[in-house]
Amino acid sequence: MIWKLLRKAARYLVGIVFIASGFLKGVDPVGTSLKVKEYFHAFLGMDPGHWALWLGIALCVAEFLTGVCILKVIKFRFFSGLALLMCIFFAGVTFFSAYTGKVSDCGCFGDVIHLDPWPSFYKNIVLVVLTAFLYSQRHRARPIAGSFWEWAFMFGYSVFIVGVSLYSMHNLPPADLSDFKPGRDLFKGDSTAMVKYKTEILYSKDGVTKKFSLNNLPDSSWKYVETISTVIEGSERIAHKIPFVLKDASGEDVTEPVLKTGGPLVFISFYDAEGITSDDLGKLKNLGDSLNSPGSTSLLDAFSSASLGAKVYVLSAMTPEETAASLKPISDAIEKEDISDVFSSSYGERNLPFRIVYGDFKTVITFNRSNGGATYVHQGLIVKKWSAAKYSNKRIADAVSKNPTALMAGTEERSRLFLIVSLAIIVGMVLIVRFISKVLYKTVKHTVEVIEDAGE
Numbered sequence: 001m002i003w004k005l006l007r008k009a010a011r012y013l014v015g016i017v018f019i020a021s022g023f024l025k026g027v028d029p030v031g032t033s034l035k036v037k038e039y040f041h042a043f044l045g046m047d048p049g050h051w052a053l054w055l056g057i058a059l060c061v062a063e064f065l066t067g068v069c070i071l072k073v074i075k076f077r078f079f080s081g082l083a084l085l086m087c088i089f090f091a092g093v094t095f096f097s098a099y100t101g102k103v104s105d106c107g108c109f110g111d112v113i114h115l116d117p118w119p120s121f122y123k124n125i126v127l128v129v130l131t132a133f134l135y136s137q138r139h140r141a142r143p144i145a146g147s148f149w150e151w152a153f154m155f156g157y158s159v160f161i162v163g164v165s166l167y168s169m170h171n172l173p174p175a176d177l178s179d180f181k182p183g184r185d186l187f188k189g190d191s192t193a194m195v196k197y198k199t200e201i202l203y204s205k206d207g208v209t210k211k212f213s214l215n216n217l218p219d220s221s222w223k224y225v226e227t228i229s230t231v232i233e234g235s236e237r238i239a240h241k242i243p244f245v246l247k248d249a250s251g252e253d254v255t256e257p258v259l260k261t262g263g264p265l266v267f268i269s270f271y272d273a274e275g276i277t278s279d280d281l282g283k284l285k286n287l288g289d290s291l292n293s294p295g296s297t298s299l300l301d302a303f304s305s306a307s308l309g310a311k312v313y314v315l316s317a318m319t320p321e322e323t324a325a326s327l328k329p330i331s332d333a334i335e336k337e338d339i340s341d342v343f344s345s346s347y348g349e350r351n352l353p354f355r356i357v358y359g360d361f362k363t364v365i366t367f368n369r370s371n372g373g374a375t376y377v378h379q380g381l382i383v384k385k386w387s388a389a390k391y392s393n394k395r396i397a398d399a400v401s402k403n404p405t406a407l408m409a410g411t412e413e414r415s416r417l418f419l420i421v422s423l424a425i426i427v428g429m430v431l432i433v434r435f436i437s438k439v440l441y442k443t444v445k446h447t448v449e450v451i452e453d454a455g456e
Contacts, residue, residue: 018067032056035107288353
């Protein structure tokens with residue numbers, strides 16, 4: 001009896017931990033890809049590029065499916081062994097991270113729970129013991145369904161977690177728990193634990209990829225690949241909040257003057273030049289036009305936030321040269337329209353219906369996970385976010401016209417409820433389906449045995 005209780009307790013604990021880990025990383029695939037890149041740089045000294053995103057999703061699927069199958073006792077021999085191998089691997093990774101200090105936050109549960117490497121290592125040691133116990137007891141596992149239904153369950157849960165990840169990629173994480181979640185006061189930071197980053201830019205030429213500093217960029221024959229930011233002082237986990245720093249093209253800090261401009265601010269985040277489409281540029285130009293044009297007779301004026309004093313900024317993680325090249329179609333289009341005087345700005349940009357500010361890659365991609373996504377800020381407070389695919393002039397104008405405090409509170413509440421309700425439903429449904437499947441399987445199996453006995 002005691003062994004049965006121990007097996008159940010270990011199965012529940014391991015299953016729930018794996019489900020939570022896979023799901024919380026799955027709702028933020030872009031954030032997970034950042035952590036994958038960080039480990040690749042720390043362990044292998046290489047950059048997986050865009051593969052990091054798909055490797056992150058694959059890891060989410062593996063963890064989530066392993067947790068579900070251990071909790072439901074599906075293919076238990078295989079998944080208990082897989083869980084043991086993963087826990088041993090994770091224990092080794094976190095030990096190396098703790099010993100070398102190369103990775104400050106394990107990223108085991110996304111942005112929901114931040115763990116230092118040593119606590120994460122101890123957690124993985126406990127999981128190694130539990131999964132080793134489950135693997136040693138694998139021969140006592142009783143199936144809850146036939147082979148066909150076991151595969152059907154596995155397929156269904158895999159499709160679910162992949163769907164969640166793809167949805168979050170196209171939109172935004174339904175639960176934003178990052179350092180720049182709605183409600184964050186950008187004026188406030190942890191002055192006792194500020195984080196400093198080292199920014200390096202990868203360029204490639206003739207099949208060779210090299211790192212360059214901001215002060216030593218290559219000529220135009222090199223192709224931009226990626227911007228890499230690494231912590232060189234402090235700890236992101238200890239600081240808890242990444243400092244929000246904006247700079248102009250010359251490198252001067254303009255954070256305070258921008259945030260204290262007054263009125264609503266709309267930031268469009270760009271961190272990947274190759275990911276910026278013509279549709280993104282068209283939406284950006286239209287947004288800038290609607291907020292900056294002093295006289296328009298379109299029906300959109302009914303929803304225009306120009307009267308509310310809203311201002312548009314492009315927040316770029318790229319170099320000024322890369323940013324200018326990416327935005328050139330907009331400046332070319334405006335030059336043809338011959339309305340450049342309307343869009344002159346004190347920040348040095350001309351022929352653009354917005355101003356440009358620059359931030360660290362880590363800051364920009366955390367500020368808004370969507371490349372080309374929009375973020376509404378009011379008096380230094382982050383109010384609401386939209387992905388590049390979801391924002392529109394009307395939606396932004398409508399949000400700006402509402403009470404920012406109420407809008408922000410509603411966004412925060414929906415984020416928390418999504419996490420709590422989603423995890424509760426997932427675990428609850430797994431247990432309910434397990435119970436129903438187990439009863440049905442026993443009933444069908446017993447009926448078949450009775451029929452076979454009667455036939456004899």
